[in-house]
Amino acid sequence: MIIHSSSQLLTLQGGPQRGADLGKLGIIEDGAVVIRDEKIVAVGKTADIRAAYPHDPTLDAGGCVVMPGFVDPHTHLIWGGDRAAEFELKMAGTPYLDILAAGGGILSTVRATRTSSIESLVAQARPRLLRMFSHGTTTVEAKTGYGLQTATELRLLKALLTLEDENRVDLAITFMGAHAIAPEYKDNPQGYTDLVCDTMLTIVRQWWELHAPNQSLPFVDVFCEHKAFDLAQSRQILSKAKELGFPLKIHADEFDNLGGVQLAVELGAASADHLVKTSDADIEAIGRSDTVAVSLPCTPFGLAECQYTPAKKIIAANGILALATDCNPGTTWNESMQFVIALACRAMKLTPAQAIAASTINSAHAIRRSDRVGSLEIGKQADILILSVPNYRHLGYRYGTNLVKQVVKRGRVYSVDVGYYRTA
């Protein structure tokens, strides 16, 4: 199949974009892409492509922009329960301690998740995943971390593998037993750290080999913050994970700087995520590394806070910047990478082009899949968006609605821009 556009085809070719290179969209005006067996086999000017592939069926995208599917490299896709009432309390000015006393906060999600079956967890997460898909996300990182006990964490892994098997969106799965201190270990965080290190990681490794023998190991991630895991505990968990062969990620500097970024760089983590209270020394360190700086602007937005990732500094330090939704029930329930792009432009002064690269090829690198997805290049998976906009700048400029018209996933075309139709 040939997909061609009389407007812009954004290839994002050339691999992850570091520092000042961020924003090179590789635009082909009047360009086309050829798909065979779920993969891209040619990219070029429409006239050349049609001459070279005269018998392929064509999908004419008209004046719409064609680009790679979004890669969302940081989500907490799977949880049980409903925290909308907690949001209402927060907006009404209820102090956070009162919300916790009323049974709110992350541990309310942990309680609801622990009492949910795999089937129920899958049923709750599926609409979120499909909403991501209909907004153009074709690969999603998804973490466990609302179990905080071995059995539930494994149930979450199983639920994520089930969603992956449904074969719509590719998942990059992350084990995050170290998302918070389990309530049973409230007064003994070191005890919970030891449990994650000495028991959970080994069990997850064995479990994974049994349940997903053909997939590479999931990421292991730690929430390195006050009241969660301190730097020594984060190092303990990530070092052990590395020893066991897991690739690494870290949540760092969302509220406080404990040194998580430099730990991530030292251990060769694929990414360090959040990065709000990040120091200049940390930025220099990540700028010299292959660890991707994943900014999650929806988190401060969701919390009505005003401080964002120092994205321009990261770019100036030659870092690899990526964007993600952080979709989760406590701080930000938004599935759309398009909104992340629009917010990143305004809150961190990225240009639309920079935000697009940070949401495709660079975010693919944050989950170490930039060899497979994130750009329109020969050999890559045919994950492609057709946007109902005349040029790429409308991503960022416009916001709050879905600009995706069609999503192509592994060469299959799905229409999403139905708008509405009369039914009665």
Place this chain on the structure above:
Amino acid sequence: MIIHSSSQLLTLQGGPQRGADLGKLGIIEDGAVVIRDEKIVAVGKTADIRAAYPHDPTLDAGGCVVMPGFVDPHTHLIWGGDRAAEFELKMAGTPYLDILAAGGGILSTVRATRTSSIESLVAQARPRLLRMFSHGTTTVEAKTGYGLQTATELRLLKALLTLEDENRVDLAITFMGAHAIAPEYKDNPQGYTDLVCDTMLTIVRQWWELHAPNQSLPFVDVFCEHKAFDLAQSRQILSKAKELGFPLKIHADEFDNLGGVQLAVELGAASADHLVKTSDADIEAIGRSDTVAVSLPCTPFGLAECQYTPAKKIIAANGILALATDCNPGTTWNESMQFVIALACRAMKLTPAQAIAASTINSAHAIRRSDRVGSLEIGKQADILILSVPNYRHLGYRYGTNLVKQVVKRGRVYSVDVGYYRTA
């Protein structure tokens, strides 16, 4: 037809909500609404309704929230041209004066609008209007104001009447010849003010009687700001409009406080809109009046500014607060009232319930239609939303995507929550 929900039916009954009354949703758990001839003829508990109307077909909304359609009381729906490149320049840090020198700013929209035919203006505005509709807005205020010369302003009125005739979304039309100083009068703002007053208003009145004889007169609106119309000029225009029988609106205090709010109150305007740099004295004045305070949080958000309408003060002063998108090509291109609600919660600390009331019954009052739309009450137009959420708090809590499943407009049902479907 009966529409019923096992979850929440929000009636918003009882008229515009002033001050501390804001946020009374009139929730009926397991409620139903009966529609006959485009209107609501009964509202109540599902069991009672089904007993009273045993032969009506039913639409079972399941566990979805049912509520009135959104009323968006402030948009610049109709314009020509594309300003996405200007947005990119702004995000890249280009000074505004350089953007103006490069041909950007509102006058670039005026140029493109002046050279567009009625057909082209309608074709450009229609997708915006339908996007509003698919996001649950069933009544939209829409202004002229990118013509700034009599002939183009009349063409914009004609284009809006054409869109209204397509009969999907109800429009409340506003004449805003005084949106900016026309470029021909750059050095003579008083000359342009006199043109609006002495020529345009009279012509618009005659034109309207000829082209829309069965409709009440449109609103007349003025942009009361530095570099636009000062207080005396705003008074001159609005007083003349009032004399001619037009209902009034004003843009006030977006960037500077020139006294527009008190002028609106004095002249009995239906609403005063923006209200960012509004003083305590102004808030007191509007709080004692029937002029609705329309907040447009997407405007500072779109411009990446941090100051918003002092909404809590307006509520404390017993004012009638409403919300709107302000959808326009220069500062904020977002069609979704759902996003306005989510932003209003975070930026102005409204609760979801307050933001919902400000987007339905109160925004209906801002265009003086709270007798016809904005609530589910007997005799009102059957403009109804079915949302794919389990309780009303998800509006506000979640953002960035469309939570509307079905829109009922004058009793006709349209499905919008199609998600996606495979087409090839």
